[in-house]
Amino acid sequence: MFLKKISVTQDGKPHNYWALVESIRTERGPRHRVVSYLGDMDEAGRLGVHQAAEGHPPKQEQLFSEESSPEWVEVNIRSVHTERSRRFGDVWLALYLIKQLGLTEWLKDMLPETHAKIPWAMVANVLIVSRFCEPSSELHIAEQFYGTSALSDLLGIPNADIYENRLYRALDHLLEYKDDLQQYLKKRLGELFPVSYDILLYDVTSTYFEGEVSNNPQAQRGYSRDGRPDCKQVCIGLVVTKGGIPLGYEVFAGNRHDSTTVTTIIEKMELLYGKSDRIWIMDRGMAGIKNLALLTQENRRYIIGTPKSMLKKFEQQLLNEDWKQVHEGLEVKLCPSPTGNEELFILCRSTARAKKEQAIHDRFIQRLEDGLKRLKKSCESNRVKNVRIAERRIGRLLERNSRASQLFEITVKECEGKLDLTWVRKTQYSTWAHLSEGCYLLRTNIKDWTPEELWKAYIQLTEAAFRIHKQDLGLRPLWHQREDRVQAHILVCFLAYVLWKCFAQICKRAGLGNEPRTVVEELKNLNLVDVVLPTRKGVELRLRCVSKPDRHLAILLQKLNLHLPTRLEMKHNL
Numbered sequence: 001m002f003l004k005k006i007s008v009t010q011d012g013k014p015h016n017y018w019a020l021v022e023s024i025r026t027e028r029g030p031r032h033r034v035v036s037y038l039g040d041m042d043e044a045g046r047l048g049v050h051q052a053a054e055g056h057p058p059k060q061e062q063l064f065s066e067e068s069s070p071e072w073v074e075v076n077i078r079s080v081h082t083e084r085s086r087r088f089g090d091v092w093l094a095l096y097l098i099k100q101l102g103l104t105e106w107l108k109d110m111l112p113e114t115h116a117k118i119p120w121a122m123v124a125n126v127l128i129v130s131r132f133c134e135p136s137s138e139l140h141i142a143e144q145f146y147g148t149s150a151l152s153d154l155l156g157i158p159n160a161d162i163y164e165n166r167l168y169r170a171l172d173h174l175l176e177y178k179d180d181l182q183q184y185l186k187k188r189l190g191e192l193f194p195v196s197y198d199i200l201l202y203d204v205t206s207t208y209f210e211g212e213v214s215n216n217p218q219a220q221r222g223y224s225r226d227g228r229p230d231c232k233q234v235c236i237g238l239v240v241t242k243g244g245i246p247l248g249y250e251v252f253a254g255n256r257h258d259s260t261t262v263t264t265i266i267e268k269m270e271l272l273y274g275k276s277d278r279i280w281i282m283d284r285g286m287a288g289i290k291n292l293a294l295l296t297q298e299n300r301r302y303i304i305g306t307p308k309s310m311l312k313k314f315e316q317q318l319l320n321e322d323w324k325q326v327h328e329g330l331e332v333k334l335c336p337s338p339t340g341n342e343e344l345f346i347l348c349r350s351t352a353r354a355k356k357e358q359a360i361h362d363r364f365i366q367r368l369e370d371g372l373k374r375l376k377k378s379c380e381s382n383r384v385k386n387v388r389i390a391e392r393r394i395g396r397l398l399e400r401n402s403r404a405s406q407l408f409e410i411t412v413k414e415c416e417g418k419l420d421l422t423w424v425r426k427t428q429y430s431t432w433a434h435l436s437e438g439c440y441l442l443r444t445n446i447k448d449w450t451p452e453e454l455w456k457a458y459i460q461l462t463e464a465a466f467r468i469h470k471q472d473l474g475l476r477p478l479w480h481q482r483e484d485r486v487q488a489h490i491l492v493c494f495l496a497y498v499l500w501k502c503f504a505q506i507c508k509r510a511g512l513g514n515e516p517r518t519v520v521e522e523l524k525n526l527n528l529v530d531v532v533l534p535t536r537k538g539v540e541l542r543l544r545c546v547s548k549p550d551r552h553l554a555i556l557l558q559k560l561n562l563h564l565p566t567r568l569e570m571k572h573n574l
Contacts, residue, residue, distance in 0.1 A: 001513030089523030171488035222255035354438025
């Protein structure tokens with residue numbers, strides 16, 4: 001679910017609303033449905049008054065103290081101006097989330113005490129906030145982001161004290177406590193939100209390097225999820241809960257296959273959090289024989305996707321009509337294992353997916369036939385005279401159109417001094433392609449769940465509850481060359497990702513859905529400015545003020561029970 005801004009005009013007056021919208025699956029594909037209207041500003045204000053009248057006013061520990069008594073002074077209004085506008089809203093939110101998680105206090109207790117001018121815990125906060133608000137390099141943080149944001153005002157660290165080498169040293173100190181950090185955050189998130197750890201979802205993403213990276217053994221070329229096979233990369237395996245709360249991660253070499261990471265991840269998570277009865281949900285790339293054997297040991301349970309090729313073993317079940325509908329356009333059924341073992345297979349059929357795959361097949365078939373027709377003309381006009389050359393061109397056509405390659409039987413032979421190219425469609429393969437369109441297969445050793453429950457648990461792997469948001473992680477690209485710096489960089493990305501998911505839970509608890517990007521984008525519009533007030537006596541007063549949120553944002557802040565400061569104390573000139 002996500003927020004959608006709505007502006008309407010009634011009786012010549014503008015009215016601002018927020019609607020909570022969810023994406024639902026239908027036979028015609030994904031559609032948006034309004035769950036509820038969150039009301040306008042007046043309604044939000046009445047809600048706050050009602051809560052206060054009942055003796056339950058919204059309470060929140062303020063990051064900054066504010067004086068409530070009015071202050072009066074004579075000001076020359078012609079000379080009033082503002083200075084040093086810098087971004088405030090998202091930076092303030094990131095520090096608020098860090099405070100809710102207790103990260104600053106934990107880092108102060110864990111990071112070593114040195115004679116450094118700035119505590120390492122505070123520098124670590126700068127790294128995490130910067131990664132949350134504007135993912136960039138340490139050089140960019142020091143030279144651009146820190147000075148243009150309100151971090152110096154919020155943390156009390158002058159701009160000159162944040163520079164590249166200090167940020168690098170903070171990375172080095174932070175990396176030593178990676179496992180301890182993961183354990184602490186799991187405990188703290190469990191205290192803040194109702195988190196269930198019985199279902200764990202695991203998947204792998206990657207990030208690529210700029211540069212040679214000759215001194216990092218993990219930087220290797222492999223399957224690139226970023227479309228950059230020309231660059232070296234590393235792979236990151238991430239484990240999250242059913243609700244999308246991240247539990248931990250590991251970094252692997254860039255040429256390592258996903259299936260070979262499963263044992264490492266399971267052993268690491270069980271070492272950190274114990275071997276309780278968990279259900280592991282993974283994609284089809286993890287479904288190796290060794291992995292399945294590991295998952296069946298010690299009461300482990302699993303739901304895993306399977307390769308498309310396994311559908312052929314369930315052709316008869318596809319023809320039968322004993323399907324159970326999960327929702328409009330999606331049907332499932334349970335099937336016994338074809339090998340007779342204790343596994344169960346969940347056969348799924350999606351109408352929307354069938355239309356998509358049919359369109360893909362039709363496109364590949366058309367492209368392949370067009371290529372064959374062009375080649376046939378070349379053969380008839382004697383531009384192609386050699387059978388081997390024609391066969392090589394046919395091979396290239398089949399390679400480029402692999403989705404349709406098995407649907408055709410192609411022959412080329414010499415006839416009366418020319419090449420004769422013919423092709424026919426294989427009826428058997430065409431029938432199977434049509435039958436299997438929109439179908440996919442899952443496997444599990446869970447026997448006390450319905451097929452609907454099994455499908456709903458697995459589909460979270462591809463839904464927003466788990467999907468690794470590349471924007472949220474802020475991983476790409478990597479500029480670090482040393483292995484330890486790369487590991488530390490990914491740790492900071494993980495901590496920023498925790499902030500995102502923490503805020504997603506806060507939004508969900510407030511009835512605003514579980515997609516916080518809209519709120520963060522609105523908060524980015526808030527700035528911190530210095531207001532200069534020349535007085536009658538010739539003295540300039542400087543007030544550090546936060547811009548007032550518009551009506552849309554005020555509604556969201558009211559729902560989230562977030563109270564922005566209106567002014568900050570002028571402790572120093574930065």
